[in-house]
Amino acid sequence: MAIVQAILDGILIGGxxxxxxxxxxxxxxxxxxxxxxxxxxxxxxxxxxxxxxxxLGIDPILAAPLAFATAFVLGWLVQRFLIQRVLAxxxxxxxxxxxxxxxxxENGALLLFGSQFRSVNTPYQTMSLSLGPLFVSVPYLxxxxxxxxxxxxxxxxxxxxxxxxxxxxxxxxxxxxxxMGIDADRMxxxxxALGVGLTAFGGAIILxxxxxxxxxxxxxxxxxxxxxxxxxxGNVLGAVVGGLAVGTIxxxxxxxxxxxxxxxxxxxxxxxxxxxxxxxxxxxxx
Amino acid sequence: xxxxxxxxLFAVAAVLPxxxxxxxxxxxxxxxxxxxxxxxxxxxxxxGLANQISLGHAAFFGVGAYASTILLxxxxxxxxxxxxxxxxxxxxxxxxxxxPTMRLQGHYFALATLAFGEVMRVVANTWASLTGGPVGIxxxxxPPNPLMYSFKTGxxxxxxxxxxxxxxxxxxxGLRRSALGYRLxxxxxxxxxxxxxxxxATRVKLIATVISAAAMGALxxxxxxxxxxxxxxxxxxxxxxxxxxxxxAIVGGIGTAVGPILGALLVIPVEELANDVLSGKAPGxxxxxxxxxxxxxxxxxxxxxxTFFTARRTAKPRAPGLVPEGQRTTP
Amino acid sequence: MTAILAVDGVSKRxxxxxxxxxxxxxxxxxxIVGLIGPNGAGKTTLFNLLVGLERxxxxxxxxxxxxxxxxxxxxxxxxxxxxxxxxVALFSEMSVLDNVLTAGLxxxxxxxxxxxxxxxxxxxxxxxxxxxxxxxxxxxxxARVELARALCTEPKVLLLDEVMAALNTAExxxxxxxxRRLRDxxxxxxxxxxxxxxxxxxxxxxxxxxxxxxxxxxxTPAVVARDPEVVHAYLGAPYEAA
Numbered sequence: 001m002a003i004v005q006a007i008l009d010g011i012l013i014g015g016x017x018x019x020x021x022x023x024x025x026x027x028x029x030x031x032x033x034x035x036x037x038x039x040x041x042x043x044x045x046x047x048x049x050x051x052x053x054x055x056l057g058i059d060p061i062l063a064a065p066l067a068f069a070t071a072f073v074l075g076w077l078v079q080r081f082l083i084q085r086v087l088a089x090x091x092x093x094x095x096x097x098x099x100x101x102x103x104x105x106e107n108g109a110l111l112l113f114g115s116q117f118r119s120v121n122t123p124y125q126t127m128s129l130s131l132g133p134l135f136v137s138v139p140y141l142x143x144x145x146x147x148x149x150x151x152x153x154x155x156x157x158x159x160x161x162x163x164x165x166x167x168x169x170x171x172x173x174x175x176x177x178x179x180m181g182i183d184a185d186r187m188x189x190x191x192x193a194l195g196v197g198l199t200a201f202g203g204a205i206i207l208x209x210x211x212x213x214x215x216x217x218x219x220x221x222x223x224x225x226x227x228x229x230x231x232x233x234g235n236v237l238g239a240v241v242g243g244l245a246v247g248t249i250x251x252x253x254x255x256x257x258x259x260x261x262x263x264x265x266x267x268x269x270x271x272x273x274x275x276x277x278x279x280x281x282x283x284x285x286x
Numbered sequence: 287x288x289x290x291x292x293x294x295l296f297a298v299a300a301v302l303p304x305x306x307x308x309x310x311x312x313x314x315x316x317x318x319x320x321x322x323x324x325x326x327x328x329x330x331x332x333x334g335l336a337n338q339i340s341l342g343h344a345a346f347f348g349v350g351a352y353a354s355t356i357l358l359x360x361x362x363x364x365x366x367x368x369x370x371x372x373x374x375x376x377x378x379x380x381x382x383x384x385x386p387t388m389r390l391q392g393h394y395f396a397l398a399t400l401a402f403g404e405v406m407r408v409v410a411n412t413w414a415s416l417t418g419g420p421v422g423i424x425x426x427x428x429p430p431n432p433l434m435y436s437f438k439t440g441x442x443x444x445x446x447x448x449x450x451x452x453x454x455x456x457x458x459x460g461l462r463r464s465a466l467g468y469r470l471x472x473x474x475x476x477x478x479x480x481x482x483x484x485x486x487a488t489r490v491k492l493i494a495t496v497i498s499a500a501a502m503g504a505l506x507x508x509x510x511x512x513x514x515x516x517x518x519x520x521x522x523x524x525x526x527x528x529x530x531x532x533x534x535a536i537v538g539g540i541g542t543a544v545g546p547i548l549g550a551l552l553v554i555p556v557e558e559l560a561n562d563v564l565s566g567k568a569p570g571x572x573x574x575x576x577x578x579x580x581x582x583x584x585x586x587x588x589x590x591x592x593t594f595f596t597a598r599r600t601a602k603p604r605a606p607g608l609v610p611e612g613q614r615t616t617p
Numbered sequence: 618m619t620a621i622l623a624v625d626g627v628s629k630r631x632x633x634x635x636x637x638x639x640x641x642x643x644x645x646x647x648x649i650v651g652l653i654g655p656n657g658a659g660k661t662t663l664f665n666l667l668v669g670l671e672r673x674x675x676x677x678x679x680x681x682x683x684x685x686x687x688x689x690x691x692x693x694x695x696x697x698x699x700x701x702x703x704x705v706a707l708f709s710e711m712s713v714l715d716n717v718l719t720a721g722l723x724x725x726x727x728x729x730x731x732x733x734x735x736x737x738x739x740x741x742x743x744x745x746x747x748x749x750x751x752x753x754x755x756x757x758x759x760a761r762v763e764l765a766r767a768l769c770t771e772p773k774v775l776l777l778d779e780v781m782a783a784l785n786t787a788e789x790x791x792x793x794x795x796x797r798r799l800r801d802x803x804x805x806x807x808x809x810x811x812x813x814x815x816x817x818x819x820x821x822x823x824x825x826x827x828x829x830x831x832x833x834x835x836x837t838p839a840v841v842a843r844d845p846e847v848v849h850a851y852l853g854a855p856y857e858a859a
Binding site: 033034036082085086089090091092093094095096097099100101102103104106107108109110111114115214222225229233260261263264267268270271274275276278 | 570
């Protein structure tokens with residue numbers, strides 16, 4: 001029964017991991033770069049939601065769109081003024097630009113907000129519903145539902161809206177997209193802003209059960225990359241599969257291993273995936 | 287002309303330690319600068335010559351440091367031999383991570399090495415019976431004995447670091463001019479063309495990685511004997527080691543022999559100074575500046591500081607318009 | 618005929634596109650064979666399959682008796698087959714000499730490769746510019762350097778992909794003469810992709826015609842020029858081999 005509970009928790013958490021990581025895979029899929037600073041936007045989303053709660057009394061879950069918007073704007077600026085300039089440069093420049101961004105964001109937050117951990121107090125934080133013999137934690141459930149909704153919204157956007165299709169076109173063939181009158185650079189900015197926005201959104205909705213600190217990004221980096229690699233870099237649907245998988249694996253391994261080794265399990269899976277099946281569980285070999 | 291500059295530089299570096307207080311603060315800064323320059327040069331072999339960006343070089347560094355220290359603690363084995371063992375183990379570690387990932391593109395390899403470094407850190411933190419765990423491990427205090435790598439003052443450490451830098455730099459240059467160097471340069475410029483003229487890209491990059499790792503492992507021992515104490519978060523750390531050595535090489539001039547040296551001369555003393563001046567007053571400020579400098583270098587001097595001294599025109603990265611057929615934006 | 622290169626039933630598909638469909642032909646040692654066809658017919662893909670940059674989905678490729686289909690490019694180069702790139706793929710930051718030298722490293726030490734490289738550059742007539750950075754040359758010069766580089770691997774079979782693009786008549790004559798000399802003096806077998814009809818018809822012993830991934834003709838220039846399917850697909854009107 002503990003196993004079933006762990007699987008349930010894993011799925012709930014996994015849905016959130018999917019939303020957090022979808023942006024990372026979207027950026028790679030459209031722009032071809034790996035944003036090493038992506039997890040820092042999670043931290044930004046968390047802080048945005050935290051301050052909305054601390055200063056304005058808004059529940060973090062309701063503040064999630066605000067977190068999204070904050071990161072969206074910041075992401076757009078970062079892409080336009082920094083990342084755009086290295087897209088034609090060798091990968092060493094691209095890698096270290098985002099690494100530099102990671103350092104700047106994390107330490108900027110440290111400087112601005114200090115290193116203390118901050119948590120919120122919400123009425124539903126410790127509530128849980130009963131599902132037969134199983135417990136469903138309310139904050140987990142709320143986060144999961146919102147993840148589902150935002151995931152569906154993204155899916156609709158990508159499939160149905162003109163912008164979504166333009167973005168996909170740019171991802172598949174930049175030259176053709178340009179020739180069709182699509183402003184490819186703007187698509188890149190949109191993809192990046194959307195990607196980090198979603199991650200920040202994820203940060204906000206998990207605030208009820210996590211603590212915010214400038215270094216929280218570091219906790220999620222390998223996790224996000226594992227999700228994305230499991231699903232295949234660039235594969236948005238794969239990120240969903242990857243998220244659920246990682247959530248479940250993490251939850252199950254917490255039954256057997258102490259916290260340090262839980263991360264190890266993820267790391268090893270990550271490396272094995274890269275080595276053996278870089279296109280992910282869901283992807284097809286290019 | 288160039289050779290004269292190098293000899294002059296070496297002469298200055300050889301004399302400098304003698305002018306400093308052998309038990310003082312500045313000789314330690316000099317030693318660390320030389321050591322990090324050597325580490326960056328080791329990274330330069332795989333990051334500069336082979337164009338494979340490793341974000342996990344700390345893994346090799348830590349393996350070397352732990353290997354020699356554990357052997358010393360457990361068997362009383364002299365760190366000089368421990369150094370060789372550490373280098374060998376680091377080479378093995380390189381094979382383990384590189385063989386499956388070498389054929390992957392740049393970003394994937396960076397990710398894999400990042401994860402590998404973190405794996406080593408977690409393993410070191412967890413396997414306390416071997417490594418002492420998160421508390422760290424101390425190099426046992428021994429009476430001064432050069433054969434056991436134990437010295438009274440900081441002076442020998444400075445010269446060992448200088449010697450290490452000289453050796454790794456000679457290794458770098460030697461590789462660059464060798465057949466391997468030609469092959470690596472060809473792969474960097476146009477991998478498919480290199481392959482059709484008979485270059486086994488995977489094997490060649492692998493060899494460079496193993497050599498780089500071995501050098502890094504040896505330097506781990508040098509660090510261990512200098513610092514006399516370290517823990518997993520320091521020795522396997524992404525920021526303190528992996529990113530820092532790459533940053534030094536890039537800021538100075540990736541792929542050049544003098545780059546890591548220039549980079550270390552800028553980064554290490556400034557860092558030490560910043561830590562002294564700011565210590566505790568503004569947590570994160572020195573690191574923030576670090577990050578800003580890195581971004582600035584990438585955007586405006588991607589070939590590094592060395593370009594201030596060479597007249598070569600470098601191609602500026604431009605925003606992509608139409609990209610050549612079959613490419614994503616990454617060349 | 619003892620074929621030095623035998624291609625048997627080779628196919629390659631990219632997603633929904635059948636790029637090469639069941640292609641079979643053979644080259645005898647010392648032949649100069651032209652490969653022509655409309656754009657998109659699959660000529661470069663065929664070359665990539667032969668040198669190992671792509672793996673065939675089906676079929677066999679035999680080079681001087683050994684099976685090479687699906688091998689990695691460096692192994693195929695070691696066995697004696699290499700190609701030049703359509704848009705020229707030089708190592709721009711290296712000197713001309715170093716570009717060619719690197720190819721010699723396949724079978725020689727650096728010093729020996731340097732001598733061999735100089736001889737290859739002499740053969741293509743570029744000895745004078747051996748120290749120039751490859752990126753600063755004109756397109757025809759770069760094409761010649763790439764040819765010299767390919768030669769430096771000491772191949773048995775050399776695949777040339779549009780080495781005469783952007784050349785004027787005089788330059789073209791020079792390259793044609795070079796191709797003939799490579800066969801006559803160095804004993805190479807050459808497969809040449811070209812769009813200049815006069816050029817390829819004049820230098821080739823045989824012509825292969827590719828259309829939509831299929832081989833639609835295989836014969837002497839005179840025969841192929843009159844083949845109705847070739848005319849319909851590519852030449853436009855019955856072509857008088859000048």
